[in-house]
Amino acid sequence: MSAPARFDRGHTDDLMSFLAASPSPYHAVANTAERLEKAGFRQVAETDAWDGTHGGKYVLRGGAIVAWYVPEGAEAHTPFHIIGAHTDSPSLRVKPRPDSGAHGWRQVAVEIYGGPLLNSWLDRDLGLAGRLTLRDGSFVLVNVDRPLLRVPQLAIHLDRSVGSEGLKLDKQRHLQPVWGLGDQVRDGDLIAFLEQEAGLTAGSVTGWDLMTHPVEPPAYLGRDRELVAGPRMDNLLSVHAGAAALTAVAASGAPLTRIPVLAAFDHEENGSQSDTGADGPLLGSVLERSVLARGGTFEDRARAFAASVCLSSDTGHAVHPNYAERHDPTHHPRVNGGPILKVNVNNRYATDGSGRAVFAAACEKAGVPFQSFVSNNSMPCGTTIGPITAARHGIRTVDIGVAILSMHSVRELCGADDPFLLANALTAFLEG
Template sequence: MTHSAINQDLADYIQASPTPFHATASLVARLSLAGFEQLEEREDWTLEPGGRYFVTRNGSSLVAFTMGEAGALERGIRMIGAHTDSPCLRVKPQPEMNQQGLWQLGVEVYGGALLAPWFDRDLSLAGRVTFRTTDGVLRSELIDFKQPIAVIPSLAIHLNRGVNDGLNINAQTHLPPVLAMSLDPSRDLRALLLQELTQQHLDSQPVQVLDYELSFYDTQPPSTIGLDGDFFASARLDNLLSCHAGLTALIGSNQQQACLLICTDHEEVGSTSLCGADGPFLEDVLYRIISDRTQRIQITQRSLLVSADNAHAVHPNFADRHDANHGPRLNGGPVIKINSNQRYATNSETAAFFRHLCEQVDVPVQSFVVRSDMGCGSTIGPITASRVGVRTVDIGAPTFAMHSIRELAGSRDAEYLIKVLTRFCDSEHLI
């Protein structure tokens, strides 16, 4: 595919994935279409050479893998890791607010979100809803209002003359979105969700909404922008771009090697959960693929993980926030992320191997090291490496405005990442 076709496919994936639940459901749909077989953790597994499988946990994390040809497993597993969650505004359990004749919902900030860009955007609502049916059975379904149903209006500058000198946002009082005029005093979110469930899932037969996990999101669709189409703008590029690249590489590989894609939830809040990278999901799957402990250790030590999570491109208006020798550029290819304090799990051998892969497919490659006088973020790479004991390289596509409601990448970088990840999946030899 050309990079424009890849970007359109990426846009379609992001549009269908406003929450981690939807992102995982979108992965499931694409894997099923490609002929992968779904496994259930509560059932026995029968894995065959050449088999292609996937399994989900919590509906928000997924592991997909190919067994490869006979003997492929013993050569090591080519692993790709990413995460399905993004910073956002989550609806509180009892959120209803009636203020100044307006109906609002209280929200909690999920992850390290840039809050200012959330103002004056056309917002919708999506997530997972758990309910009781007419038969007294508990069920969960995904919903997505899709249409703009809410907004967080800014305060006019006339009432806050110093706003351009520094915006101090109070997450409790400034962020509740406005959904409607509060003309109906009985308006209730659960009643609204019950109505939406009935419309979106005709066979669900809901009678009572018991709980939910709902997120607001921006309805503006992804777009290729710029005078020459150099940029790709979208919500949730961190880290759905990497999920999409890993999935495309896995499906597009020659299927001869043992490969694994893991996309986990809760990275933005530390990964400590049953379905996060600091939970047992990957270890549980590896145990079922390789039941013998000694053999599992041997194969893991022959394996390698490419932890794919977006990297900070050097911003032209804030170039001093980067080390002068380590400023990744948009459309400059994937970025190898390095930190001597193990905020990234890259070492010299894994970095060299990734550079080697890039050279094999003629993909440019860059490096990122944070300024020595600044703190460094982290990702799933060090967590997975420490839990599983697999050699790891942390990489990512360069982006601007990370953790904004709308982020910016280079329009050629998704293609670059897919090319090198596909080569990784097809590699006969690892380091």
């Protein structure tokens, strides 16, 4: 067993910067690509012919990125070691006709994306970010990272039942943010404002994919700063750790018997069924084309896939001190206790006994402790891209992650050491 990994807050500092700079899946992908470029990876277009040269490569598609490193001497049937993650998080997303308002307030019409903890979006200073599509079909990223919008909560004096019956929010009526004053709704106002923010010509934007985000930056928390609070840890924490692991392996120069891959998908929070989701063709297409570019055949592809392994990395639930009864009584993952191995016998997670052995070996090699997670039998279990990846591609898949609190809140909470421990385990896995 290797010496235990030393805690490195530099990794967590970098994670916090990554979270702050990635308010949308499109920004997360762009920031990941920038890190890969600095590590010597080069972008390849899906519309171009691919070559079989060794080195680091990646493809971008919307809010998804797939990157891989072909070591020297890799054969056509060389298997893949894959880190799977997702770039999207629950949020409030702008509707096709965004300009709204009433009673002297100017508002932005939003739609609920995924399953956010709705109350956590109330009375927050929110920015606006995403992707603008121009008339020629090109895209421009925009990020208004300052207090711009707010979803104001109703005062308790106007709803005394909140104290006795709890907060009840209507998704259509109660989550529309305000962003100014005015008695007249003017169609095109929001997009015209964003064109100015992005330095674009008026009327040049014909499409948009926009979402709100909290502008409060990530921060260390606690007496000893042993915790981190911040947005979008589910699941940019795994995207960041996967990118760190992939670039570290590529830079090490160590001989590899597997082709390391990072696949970060969009749309996990609403089912993964899109061309950029885990249930789409992107990963399979990239892996197969990599085999064929190295002179492989269908037989080589089948051999490579049969020997490949994917670690589906996503956040999981740490035991909550105020709701311990909601957890399985014999499985209480703790923050800063190392990454978690997720198990569900009904295949909501893809882990089986052989998968556990793969992850245990990686953690042992890295000197990283790990914990096991299962859900309370009395409660429905969430799921990940893991079962989708296993079923769609026939690749052995293991579900892992980092234990957090406040999952799907606008601001989640993790241990300050766990991101570094996860990255070390992922690095050991990619090294084979």
